[in-house]
Amino acid sequence: MSRNDKTAPYVESFEEISKTLPGAWLADTRSNAIRQFEAEGFPTPRTEAWKYTNLNRLTRAGFNIAGISGVSGASEWSELVIDGADTIVIVNGSYDASASKKGAVPIGVSIAPLSEAIERKEPSLEGRLTKIAPTHGAPLVALNTAFMREGVVLKLGDDIKLEQPIQVIHFVEASDTRLSVHPRTLLVAGENSSATFIETFVGSAGSVYWTNAVTEIEVGCGASILHVKRQAESLEGFHTALTQAKLDRNARYHSVSLTTGASISRNEVRVSFNGEGAEALMAGGTLLRGRQHADNTTQIEHTVPHTSSNQIFRNVLDGAAHSVFQGGVMVRQDAQKTDSSQSNHNILLSSGAQADTKPELQIFADDVKCAHGATVGDLDETALFYLQSRGIPARRAKALLIEAFIAEISDALSTGAVRDHVVDAVSAWMEDLG
Amino acid sequence: MTLLSVKDLHVSVDGKQILNGINLEIGEGEIHAVMGPNGSGKSTLSYVLSGREGYTVTKGEILFKGENVLEMEPNERAGAGIYLAFQYPVEIPGVSNLTFLKTAVNAVRNARGQEELDAINFLKYAREKGQILEMKDELLKRPVNVGFSGGEKKRNEIFQMAMLEPTLAILDETDSGLDIDALRIVSEGVNKLRSTERSMIVITHYQRLLDHIVPDFVHVLAQGKFVAEGGKELALELEKDGYAKFGIEDGAPQAA
Numbered sequence: 001m002s003r004n005d006k007t008a009p010y011v012e013s014f015e016e017i018s019k020t021l022p023g024a025w026l027a028d029t030r031s032n033a034i035r036q037f038e039a040e041g042f043p044t045p046r047t048e049a050w051k052y053t054n055l056n057r058l059t060r061a062g063f064n065i066a067g068i069s070g071v072s073g074a075s076e077w078s079e080l081v082i083d084g085a086d087t088i089v090i091v092n093g094s095y096d097a098s099a100s101k102k103g104a105v106p107i108g109v110s111i112a113p114l115s116e117a118i119e120r121k122e123p124s125l126e127g128r129l130t131k132i133a134p135t136h137g138a139p140l141v142a143l144n145t146a147f148m149r150e151g152v153v154l155k156l157g158d159d160i161k162l163e164q165p166i167q168v169i170h171f172v173e174a175s176d177t178r179l180s181v182h183p184r185t186l187l188v189a190g191e192n193s194s195a196t197f198i199e200t201f202v203g204s205a206g207s208v209y210w211t212n213a214v215t216e217i218e219v220g221c222g223a224s225i226l227h228v229k230r231q232a233e234s235l236e237g238f239h240t241a242l243t244q245a246k247l248d249r250n251a252r253y254h255s256v257s258l259t260t261g262a263s264i265s266r267n268e269v270r271v272s273f274n275g276e277g278a279e280a281l282m283a284g285g286t287l288l289r290g291r292q293h294a295d296n297t298t299q300i301e302h303t304v305p306h307t308s309s310n311q312i313f314r315n316v317l318d319g320a321a322h323s324v325f326q327g328g329v330m331v332r333q334d335a336q337k338t339d340s341s342q343s344n345h346n347i348l349l350s351s352g353a354q355a356d357t358k359p360e361l362q363i364f365a366d367d368v369k370c371a372h373g374a375t376v377g378d379l380d381e382t383a384l385f386y387l388q389s390r391g392i393p394a395r396r397a398k399a400l401l402i403e404a405f406i407a408e409i410s411d412a413l414s415t416g417a418v419r420d421h422v423v424d425a426v427s428a429w430m431e432d433l434g
Numbered sequence: 435m436t437l438l439s440v441k442d443l444h445v446s447v448d449g450k451q452i453l454n455g456i457n458l459e460i461g462e463g464e465i466h467a468v469m470g471p472n473g474s475g476k477s478t479l480s481y482v483l484s485g486r487e488g489y490t491v492t493k494g495e496i497l498f499k500g501e502n503v504l505e506m507e508p509n510e511r512a513g514a515g516i517y518l519a520f521q522y523p524v525e526i527p528g529v530s531n532l533t534f535l536k537t538a539v540n541a542v543r544n545a546r547g548q549e550e551l552d553a554i555n556f557l558k559y560a561r562e563k564g565q566i567l568e569m570k571d572e573l574l575k576r577p578v579n580v581g582f583s584g585g586e587k588k589r590n591e592i593f594q595m596a597m598l599e600p601t602l603a604i605l606d607e608t609d610s611g612l613d614i615d616a617l618r619i620v621s622e623g624v625n626k627l628r629s630t631e632r633s634m635i636v637i638t639h640y641q642r643l644l645d646h647i648v649p650d651f652v653h654v655l656a657q658g659k660f661v662a663e664g665g666k667e668l669a670l671e672l673e674k675d676g677y678a679k680f681g682i683e684d685g686a687p688q689a690a
Contacts, residue, residue: 381487386524387534389484390594391512391542400537404528404577 006059007038013065014146020067021149023118026130033135033145040139052324052356053266053295058238063180063210065147066093077171077202080232083417085167085198086111088152092172093181095150103164108157111166114184117153124155124188132186132216133244133270140240144214148184151213156193158220165196165418172237174207185215189223189251196226196418201241201261203234213241219251221275226254228418230425233261235290242268247307249275256412257296258422259286260429265294271309272301273335283312285409285422287429288321288353295324298342302335302365311342314406317353318433325357327372333364341371347379347405349398349433399430437462437633438483438602443494445475445482445658452478454658455494460602463630467644467669468637470655471677476637477521479655480606483635484518485511498602512538513545517600519591521607526578531590534578535560535597542598563596567623585616592623603627604635609643621646641673656682 014034021030042059043050069092081087081101088111089099095113105111110124117125135142152168170183187197201211211233219225225245233239239262245253255269271280286294300309315323325344346355357374379401387397406426413419438460445453452475460466470476482489483496485508496503503511526534539559540550551559560574567589579587588608595603605624609617624634624647636647644652644666652668653660654677661680662668671679 380524383524383526385486385508386520386526387538388508389486389512389518389520390534390538391509391545391598392537393509393541394507396537396541397509400529400534401526404526407528 007041009062010034010065010143011038017065017067021147022115023121025121026118029130030146033142036135037139037142037146040137040142043139049297049326051358052326053264053293055264058210058264061178061208061210061238063178066179066181068149069094076204077169077200080169080200080202080230080421082165082167082198082421085165085417088113088166088168090150090168090170090183092175092179093150093183106160106162108160109162110153110155112153114151114153114186115149122153124153125186128188128216128218129184129186132218132246133214133242138242140212141214141242144182144184144212147182148214149182151184151186153186154195154197155188156190156195156223158190158192160190160193162193162195165198167198167200169200169202170211170213172203172207172209172211172234174204178208178210180210180212183211183213185213187215187217187225187227189217189219189225191220192222193220194224196228198228198230198418198421200230200232201239202232203237203261205234206236207234208236209234210238211241215241215243217243217245217253219245219247219253221248222250223248224252226256226413226418228413228422229255229257229267230421231257231259231261231265231267232425233265235261235263235292237262239265241266242270244270245272245280247271247273247275247278247280250277251275252279254281254412255283256409256422257284258409258425259284259294259296260288260425262294263292266297267295268297268299270299270301273304273307276304276306278307280309281312281412282310283409283412284314285406285426286313286315286323287406287426288315288323289318289432291320293322293324295326297324297326297328299328300330300340302329302331302338302340304334305336305338307335308339310340312408312412313344314409315344315346315355316349316402316406317346317355318349320350320352322354323356325355325374326360327358328360329362329370331363331365331368331370335365336367338365338368338370340369343372344374345405346376347402348376349379395433398433402430403427435462436460437499439497441495443482443496444492445478446490446492447478447488451492452658453482456658456660458653458660460633460635463633464651465628465634465636465647465649467649467652468635468655469639469652469669469672471639471682474655474682475658476655477606480518480604480635480637483604484508484516509541510545512598512600513542515601517595517598517603519588519595519603519605519608521610523579523587523591525580527580529578530574531576531578532560532574535574535594538594539597560597564593566596566626567593568619569593584611585613585620588612588616588620589623592620592627596623596627601631602633602635604637606637607639608636609638609640617643617646641669644669654680656680
């Protein structure tokens with residue numbers, strides 16, 4: 001199949017449905033984006049940024065853009081709801097008002113489904129929506145920009161400290177047509193505000209679909225955002241996502257992700273620093289089995305002095321699973337006193353599993369600290385025997401060691417319901433351990 | 435009554451023969467010292483008794499309370515009452531000593547048909563046993579053996595032994611790397627755990643430990659076989675005359 005054969009169905013769909021997509025004011029942006037997607041095509045391993053992830057299975061599968069769907073009776077996502085959180089539920093790419101649960105939000109906070117925010121042309125979208133995450137060189141972002149219909153816009157006013165976590169659940173239900181959904185999320189945190197934001201991606205077991213998500217985040221001066229992502233898509237599903245965060249002076253952005261789902265997934269996080277004193281942490285845990293493939297790619301841009309970034313990625317692979325970590329750090333000439341570190345450790349539970357890890361550090365400033373480290377290995381046989389010799393059965397011993405290995409990810413979360421959300425997912429994965 | 439019966443045990447590691455016909459009978463409440471120079475097969479004996487992978491029994495048998503140990507997983511052996519105090523205790527980052535011990539104690543209690551301990555009762559039990567070894571509470575919260583001094587690690591081994599209440603404890607060079615004070619605390623701990631229902635195999639290179647933990651029997655191991663056996667006076671002979679008396683070359687430095 002040529003590049004055109006793969007992109008053509010999406011271009012055709014766009015021509016058919018573009019008029020039904022929200023926001024006439026976005027029409028040009030959308031059509032520019034689809035043209036860009038058409039020109040660039042799907043990413044292939046020929047590009048360095050996609051070296052280890054081949055989307056052939058995804059592009060061959062052929063997906064239909066999800067239209068507006070009715071209310072779903074399915075509740076497979078309900079056990080992933082975080083206690084005490086405000087939840088926004090998006091089913092097959094459409095907002096499900098009846099399933100969503102919003103408490104009273106403080107004055108200065110607005111949470112709205114994307115379609116409504118677009119129709120109202122909310123001021124917070126201006127200069128942010130589709131602007132924080134550029135489409136150039138990112139064909140999947142372009143595709144999302146062309147088709148984005150639903151998602152969430154969360155805006156925190158200055159000095160707002162939001163107590164309750166905000167959780168967005170993206171659920172795709174099994175259907176005969178292979179759906180692709182293109183959710184778009186925008187989070188704008190005003191000066192000195194703080195919030196915890198969780199994105200949960202889940203699909204009904206066995207369903208084949210494609211989630212292509214884009215999340216844009218702006219963290220204002222002195223603001224603090226904890227962004228948790230739980231990727232628990234159907235094991236037959238596909239998941240590609242890009243998060244782009246822009247940090248102002250003294251801002252703090254912590255991203256914690258846990259990946260257990262999807263047949264092929266790509267989780268790309270990009271952070272750029274626009275002000276001194278800002279700090280970013282990216283922690284990611286990936287637990288895979290069977291023939292699953294998961295790619296975590298980061299790109300941190302240190303452009304101004306006195307910023308810090310820390311990346312912690314831990315992968316556990318069973319069966320013939322394949323993980324990819326590409327940790328990109330760019331330190332521009334002006335970014336003196338940058339403090340950056342990254343580590344990626346992988347445990348292979350079977351001889352058929354494979355881990356690719358690639359640090360990419362480009363440093364143009366001369367007074368910086370940049371550390372990186374990566375390992376790939378088996379579960380420590382000596383530690384396993386030590387635990388067993390104390391009466392602990394092999395399965396439980398393995399689970400203890402894996403939990404400890406992955407714990408560095410959840411250590412980035414303080415105790416409470418959000419931490420449980422991640423820790424429980426690790427335990428659940430372990431239950432099916434051979 | 436015989437607790438452990440080892441008959442004509444031959445063991446190889448990576449195709450290399452290490453043990454060449456060990457015979458050992460241990461009765462209830464007895465303490466047996468196994469002495470030998472480096473490379474004589476002491477650690478192999480401890481690992482094959484506790485079930486470590488990679489140790490192939492090519493001949494012979496091991497019966498514990500009349501049951502064939504070789505068919506049991508390491509955790510089943512622990513449940514049955516075999517405990518190995520490691521020469522080099524393993525560090526396990528990310529797993530707290532407390533979680534580890536609670537999991538272990540309850541696994542063993544389960545195997546022995548006893549009720550599991552809840553969090554409160556477990557803590558009470560751990561404090562009680564901790565006193566025997568003068569364990570600081572703080573060591574319980576730390577990850578298993580991580581950042582422990584050599585002495586603290588060995589003390590932790592004996593503490594675990596107190597917690598798991600084995601009927602056969604194998605102490606593999608528990609004295610190595612210990613200063614005089616640590617040796618005293620550890621061996622006093624071991625002595626407090628002596629009872630008529632608990633037997634021990636004390637593996638050591640030197641006599642020093644046996645001044646503190648006085649054995650009923652001494653076996654001298656060389657090239658995978660016992661070359662001399664006797665009472666506690668045999669250890670003193672070894673101390674005086676060295677292994678050379680038994681025609682064994684000992685490359686290891688003498689104890690200070």
